[in-house]
Amino acid sequence: MGKENTFQPDWIEKPPEKGSYRSIFKFGDPNGFKHPNKRLFEEVKATFNLTDQDFLKKETEGEGQVNFSLPSNLEEKHIEYFTQVSGKENVSIEEYDRLKYSTGQTVEEAMKLRREVIGKICDIVIHPRNKHEVQEVVSYCNKNQIPIYIYGGGSSVNFGLLPEKGGVTMVLSTHLNKVLEVNELNQTATVEAGIFGPAFEEALNSAPEKFGVKKQFTCGHFPQSFEYSSVGGWVVTLGSGQQSSYYGDAIDMVLGIEVITPKGTIKTYDFPATATGPKVLDILKGSEGTLGVVVEVTWKIFRFMPGNRKYFGFIFPSWEAAVNAGREISQSEFGMPAVFRISDPEETHIGLKLYGIEGTILDKLMTMRGFKPMERCLFLGTADGEKNFTKNIKKKVRKICRRHGAIYLTVYPAKKWEPGRYRDPYLREDLMDYGILIDTLETSVKWDTLHKVHTKVREVIKSRSQTICMIHASHFYPQGTNLYFIFIIKESNLEDYVAFHKKVIEAIVDAGGTLSHHHGVGKLFAPWMEAHLGKNQLDILKAIKKYIDPNNIMNPGGQLGLD
Numbered sequence: 001m002g003k004e005n006t007f008q009p010d011w012i013e014k015p016p017e018k019g020s021y022r023s024i025f026k027f028g029d030p031n032g033f034k035h036p037n038k039r040l041f042e043e044v045k046a047t048f049n050l051t052d053q054d055f056l057k058k059e060t061e062g063e064g065q066v067n068f069s070l071p072s073n074l075e076e077k078h079i080e081y082f083t084q085v086s087g088k089e090n091v092s093i094e095e096y097d098r099l100k101y102s103t104g105q106t107v108e109e110a111m112k113l114r115r116e117v118i119g120k121i122c123d124i125v126i127h128p129r130n131k132h133e134v135q136e137v138v139s140y141c142n143k144n145q146i147p148i149y150i151y152g153g154g155s156s157v158n159f160g161l162l163p164e165k166g167g168v169t170m171v172l173s174t175h176l177n178k179v180l181e182v183n184e185l186n187q188t189a190t191v192e193a194g195i196f197g198p199a200f201e202e203a204l205n206s207a208p209e210k211f212g213v214k215k216q217f218t219c220g221h222f223p224q225s226f227e228y229s230s231v232g233g234w235v236v237t238l239g240s241g242q243q244s245s246y247y248g249d250a251i252d253m254v255l256g257i258e259v260i261t262p263k264g265t266i267k268t269y270d271f272p273a274t275a276t277g278p279k280v281l282d283i284l285k286g287s288e289g290t291l292g293v294v295v296e297v298t299w300k301i302f303r304f305m306p307g308n309r310k311y312f313g314f315i316f317p318s319w320e321a322a323v324n325a326g327r328e329i330s331q332s333e334f335g336m337p338a339v340f341r342i343s344d345p346e347e348t349h350i351g352l353k354l355y356g357i358e359g360t361i362l363d364k365l366m367t368m369r370g371f372k373p374m375e376r377c378l379f380l381g382t383a384d385g386e387k388n389f390t391k392n393i394k395k396k397v398r399k400i401c402r403r404h405g406a407i408y409l410t411v412y413p414a415k416k417w418e419p420g421r422y423r424d425p426y427l428r429e430d431l432m433d434y435g436i437l438i439d440t441l442e443t444s445v446k447w448d449t450l451h452k453v454h455t456k457v458r459e460v461i462k463s464r465s466q467t468i469c470m471i472h473a474s475h476f477y478p479q480g481t482n483l484y485f486i487f488i489i490k491e492s493n494l495e496d497y498v499a500f501h502k503k504v505i506e507a508i509v510d511a512g513g514t515l516s517h518h519h520g521v522g523k524l525f526a527p528w529m530e531a532h533l534g535k536n537q538l539d540i541l542k543a544i545k546k547y548i549d550p551n552n553i554m555n556p557g558g559q560l561g562l563d
Contacts, residue, residue, distance in 0.1 A: 009055040011035040011430050022062035024100045025110040027155075027425045028228050034426035039353035044436065048466050048490040059435040059492060060114035066096045068116075072123040073166055078146065082126050082168070085136050090127040090174070097125045101169045102149075104156035106524070107439045108501075110432065111494050122149060122163040127174035131192075131295040134170065135260050138293060141168060142262035145551050150289040152194060152230030157440070158522025160237070160288055164557020173230050176295060179203040184213040188255060188270065189301050193232025193294040197222070200231060205304055216304035220247030223518070227422050232294040237520030238286040242421060243338035245330075245476040246384055249518065251285050253300045259284055261292030263548045270298040283544060288520050289555035290562055291548045308387040309338075310394040313413035314379040314406040315371050319344045319454070322377040323473075325404040327447050330476045334396045338384040339414065340476045344454065347470030347486070348378040354424075355416040362409050369407055379406065380414045435492045441504055443513030446480040454483055456511035460504055461487050475517065482517040521560050529561030538562075 015030035016022035023030065036044065045051065072079065072093040083091045092098070102121040103109050112119060128134045141148050147167030154161065163169055172194030179200065181190045184207075191200060197219070203210055204217040221234060221241040233239070235257065239250040247253070256270030268281040284291060316322040322342040330336065343351055352358040366376060379401065383393035398408060428438050445453050454471060461469040468488035473481040485504065491497045505525065509515065515525045515532050530538045538561065545552075545562045556563055 005052070007052040007055075008038075009041075009430075009434070010058075012061070012433065017063060017065070019065050019096055020063050021066055021113045021116060022429075024066070024103050025062060025105075025113045026429055027105060028422075032423070032426055033430075034420065034423040035430055036427060037353065037356065039356075039358055040350065043350065043353060043468075044431070044488070047468055047488075048436065050490075055434055058433040061433055062110075062114040062116075064116055066099060068095055068118055070095055070098075070118065070121065072098075074123040074146070078140075078144065079124060081140060082124060082137065085140075086126050086128055086133050090129065092125045093123070095121075098122050098169070101125045101151045101154070101171055102161060102163050104154060104159060104161045106157050106159060107428075107432075107437055108494065108498060109159075110428075111437075111497065114432070120162055120164055120166070122169040123166045125169050125171060127171045129175045131176065131258070131260065134172075134176075134293050134295055135265065137168065137170065138260050138262060141553050142551055145553060147553050147556050148289075148293070149555055150232075150293055152233035153196060153225065153228045155225040155229045155233070156237075156522060157519050158516070158524035160520060160522035160555075160559065162523055162557070164523065167553070170293065172232060172293070172295075177230075179210075180296065182207050182211040182213055182217065182301070184211075184215060186270075187217075187301055188298050189217070189219075190256075190296060190298045191231050193235075193297055194230050196228065196230055197226035204301055217301040218304040219253075219299065220302045221250060221253060222421075224422060224425060231297050231299065235285055235297055236288050236294060238516075238518060239520075240475045240482075240518035242341075242474065243382070243384065245336045245340040246338035247302060249475070251282075254281070254285060254297060255300060256298035257281055257284055257294060258296040259292040259294050261548045262551065262553060266292065286520065288522065288559055290545055290559050291554060293554075305385065305387075308385065308390045310383040310390040311411035311414040311418075312381045312383075312394055312397060313409040313411065314381075314398075314401045315348075315366050315409055316342075316377040316379065316401070316404065316406045317371055318375055318405075319377050320451075321404045321406070322379055323450060325379070325401050325406065326473060326476060326481065328400050328404070329397055330481070331478045332396065332400070335383075335385075335389060335393050336476065337381040337393055337397060339380060339382040339418075339474075341380045341472055341474040343378045343380075344458075344471040345374045345377060346468065347472050348376055349374055350468065350470050351378055351417075355413060355420075357413060357416065362412060366407070366409075371407070378409075378413065380417050382414055382418075431488070436488060436490050437497060438486065438488050439501065440484060440486045441501075441508060442482055442484045442517045442519065443508045443515070444480065444482050444517040445513055449512040450481065450483070453508065453511040453513045457483075457485055457504065457507045457513070460507040461485065464489060464500060466490060483513065484517075523558040526558045526561035
């Protein structure tokens with residue numbers, strides 16, 4: 001037998017240098033890392049015809065210091081005014097700060113920063129201390145026609161933060177990050193819009209100690225960006241969390257909202273329901289900073305009962321069988337799992353490596369039972385809620401899965417997946433150091449178009465040689481689900497990457513998917529908005545924008561295709 005290959009690339013395991021480009025584009029915790037395990041590393045090498053030699057030297061690291069001169073275009077009197085409003089320590093015109101808060105998490109932005117290519121940046125960064133300062137800044141900018149862009153957690157993947165017209169970037173997460181009230185009777189929480197997921201969840205879990213209530217609560221919303229995204233961002237991008245099939249999407253959880261607009265403050269009621277005409281609240285949800293600044297949100301909260309959670313994992317013989325079981329579970333009306341995720345054959349193939357299941361006794365059991373690699377499909381799930389409810393969910397799900405040819409894999413796969421569910425994006429930096437790109441696009445689909453969208457988009461992605469294409473559905477409804485396309489390619493040319501990305505978007509639209517399921521539109525998908533919605537719908541949105549923001553100061557430059 002040959003000696004086992006023990007080579008491992010020099011994965012970076014230290015936080016980026018302060019002031020470096022890497023400190024801007026690196027996802028999440030500066031001290032957070034997740035490296036490809038041995039099996040995944042070997043798969044990547046095999047796919048792209050690489051050897052260990054190809055991993056001896058990095059292509060780009062972005063470790064250089066941000067060092068360029070691009071003076072602010074704002075007049076000195078404007079800078080002085082903003083400094084007077086929010087204090088010197090909360091205002092910056094330094095190039096590093098302006099670049100940092102003008103940058104999101106698209107692959108294109110990371111590729112540019114790795115090469116020290118500077119695009120559009122804002123003229124000034126302001127960290128307002130309260131909503132009254134937000135009001136002052138918005139009023140002043142409207143009067144002086146200065147553009148405003150809003151930064152929450154910085155996790156936008158659609159150029160939602162790009163300050164196309166310069167002006168002000170307002171950072172809400174620095175100070176507007178508090179839980180203002182937990183109302184146990186109504187089962188709601190009112191928070192400032194800049195609060196991040198972990199702080200919100202911790203406050204709700206600790207509600208008896210912190211707010212003097214009797215029960216513990218949960219927010220129920222856990223996107224992959226949970227650790228570095230804000231409640232306001234969840235609302236304005238129509239976000240969806242990994243447990244949405246039970247708790248609902250962000251739009252389902254928002255009861256009331258306070259938004260500061262150029263026209264004045266809009267504060268909607270937080271009744272559970274009201275028959276008072278078309279809801280302005282529904283227009284503000286998903287508005288992506290084009291109408292105003294969300295400063296407060298009243299959110300539905302749920303009882304926190306982690307001891308009742310049930311885990312389950314199944315393997316299906318085919319994608320068709322997994323989809324059919326997913327649809328039956330969604331339409332059977334016994335309740336919904338919380339985590340509800342089915343992976344297609346290629347994602348299952350990669351996932352079994354990523355979660356350390358390949359080569360285990362479970363893998364041997366699957367193979368022995370005839371579940372073939374690149375055909376079999378993994379289903380991970382959990383059930384949340386009251387203990388008899390979760391017990392029943394697991395029992396019903398198990399029965400349906402068996403009927404569709406699945407075997408039960410115990411709780412092991414779901415429990416292996418859960419601890420790392422926020423860590424997978426950290427793989428991106430490791431691979432991009434060597435010119436290997438991981439990117440994602442997602443779409444909402446109806447049951448009767450799911451297979452067409454899956455097949456057509458996968459064909460386009462795989463038409464590029466040496467490409468990994470992983471697809472899963474993870475947000476389920478009685479009428480359909482979403483498809484999440486994750487592709488890994490070897491590419492160092494920015495123009496070629498952008499052309500490929502555009503081709504995939506067009507394939508999704510042409511096959512019958514929607515532009516986005518839960519990341520919003522931003523400026524990335526804006527060129528397709530009119531064709532997708534139709535001119536009449538888009539004109540209605542433009543008319544609302546014109547009324548609320550007559551001088552077009554709120555996130556101008558193509559956001560949502562509104563200007």
